[in-house]
Amino acid sequence: MVRRRHRLPVGLHRVGASHRRPPGVAEVVERPAGPSYYFMGKDNITFHSQIWPAELLAYAGGGSRGGAPHTYGVLNLPTEVVSSEFLTMEGLKFSSSKKVVIYVRDLLARYQPDTFRYFVAAAGPESQDSDFTWAEFVRRTNDELVAGWATSSPRRDAHRQELRGDPDRRAAGGR
Amino acid sequence: MGDLIGRHRQKAAISEAMKAVGEVNKYITDTAPWTFTGEDQRERLATVLHVLAQCVVDLNTILSPFLPHAANAVDRLYGGTGDLQPMPRIEEVSDLDDGSRAYPVITGDYSGVRAWRRTPVAVGASVAKPTLVFTKLNPSVVNEELAGLA
Numbered sequence: 090m091v092r093r094r095h096r097l098p099v100g101l102h103r104v105g106a107s108h109r110r111p112p113g114v115a116e117v118v119e120r121p122a123g124p125s126y127y128f129m130g131k132d133n134i135t136f137h138s139q140i141w142p143a144e145l146l147a148y149a150g151g152g153s154r155g156g157a158p159h160t161y162g163v164l165n166l167p168t169e170v171v172s173s174e175f176l177t178m179e180g181l182k183f184s185s186s187k188k189v190v191i192y193v194r195d196l197l198a199r200y201q202p203d204t205f206r207y208f209v210a211a212a213g214p215e216s217q218d219s220d221f222t223w224a225e226f227v228r229r230t231n232d233e234l235v236a237g238w239a240t241s242s243p244r245r246d247a248h249r250q251e252l253r254g255d256p257d258r259r260a261a262g263g264r
Numbered sequence: 265m266g267d268l269i270g271r272h273r274q275k276a277a278i279s280e281a282m283k284a285v286g287e288v289n290k291y292i293t294d295t296a297p298w299t300f301t302g303e304d305q306r307e308r309l310a311t312v313l314h315v316l317a318q319c320v321v322d323l324n325t326i327l328s329p330f331l332p333h334a335a336n337a338v339d340r341l342y343g344g345t346g347d348l349q350p351m352p353r354i355e356e357v358s359d360l361d362d363g364s365r366a367y368p369v370i371t372g373d374y375s376g377v378r379a380w381r382r383t384p385v386a387v388g389a390s391v392a393k394p395t396l397v398f399t400k401l402n403p404s405v406v407n408e409e410l411a412g413l414a
Binding site for chain 2: 169171178179181188189200201202203204206207210211212213215216223224226227230231233234235237238239240
C-alpha cells in the first residue's frame with residue numbers, strides 16, 4: 090500500500106511530471122508520488138502550514154484520536170510552503186477598481202516578458218514587503234539587463250568568427 | 265546557485281548570477297580584446313574570445329530560469345537546437361470529474377529539458393550574427409505609466 094501514502098491533496102499540483110490535464114479527484118487517486126509545493130502570500134501561511142495539514146492528517150485518521158483513512162486514502166502533506174511577502178506598486182496597494190494594477194496583456198504588449206520576470210526575482214517580496222516602481226523597473230532593465238548582461242552576452246564576442254583557442258582549449262569537446 | 269533556487273531563494277540566486285556577469289564584464293574590460301590588432305596577437309585574441317564564448321554560454325545557462333526567452337535566443341546564437349527553457353502553454357482541458365465542463369489551464373511538457381549544466385563551446389565553432397536580446401527602455405516610460413495610475 091505504498092502508493093496510498095503518496096496521494097496528493099485534491100486540486101493541488103505537484104512537481105515532477107507533465108500535466109496534460111489538471112489533477113482531479115480520480116487522477117489524484119491514481120497517480121504515484123511527487124513532492125508538492127505551495128506558493129502563496131504570507132496571509133495564507135497559517136492556514137496552509139497548520140490548519141490544512143491538520144485536516145489532511147485528520148482525513149486519513151492520522152490525528153490524536155486516530156480513525157481510518159477516508160475514500161482517497163492518505164493524502165500528501167505539503168513538501169514545502171513557499172510564501173512571499175506583500176507587493177505594492179508606487180507605494181499603493183494593488184486595486185483594480187482604483188486602477189492600481191498592471192495587466193499582463195499590457196505588459197506583454199509593451200515590454201519584454203523576461204524583464205518583469207527578472208524584476209520579480211531580483212526585487213520581489215521574497216523575504217520582506219517590496220514596492221514595484223516604474224522608475225526602478227526601468228533602472229534594472231537598463232542597468233542590469235541591457236548594460237550588464239546584454240553587454241557581455243552576444244555583443245562583444247559574437248563576431249561570427251572562428252574561435253581558435255590555445256592548445257589546451259582545443260582539447261575541449263563541444264557542440 | 266542551484267541550491268539557492270532549490271530552496272526558493274530566488275533573490276539570492278539571481279544576485280549570485282549577476283555577480284558572475286559582473287566578473288565577465290570585468291574580464292572583458294581587463295583583457296580589452298579589441299586592442300589585439302596585430303598579427304602576432306591573433307592567438308591571444310582567439311583564446312580570449314573562446315573564454316568569453318564559454319563564459320556567455322555558462323552565464324546563459326545559469327540565468328535561463330529567470331530569463332527564459334533571452335536564454336533561448338542566446339542559446340540559438342551559439343548553435344543550440346530546441347529550447348534551453350521550454351515555455352508553458354495555455355491548454356483547454358475537460359474536468360476529470362465532469363467531462364462536460366472545460367476550462368483553460370497553464371501547463372507544459374518539460375520532459376525534454378536539457379540538463380542544467382555546462383555545455384562546452386567547441387574550439388572553432390562559429391557564432392551566429394548577434395541580435396538584440398534586451399531593448400533599452402526610454403525613461404519616458406516612467407511618466408507614461410504613472411499617468412495611467414491616476
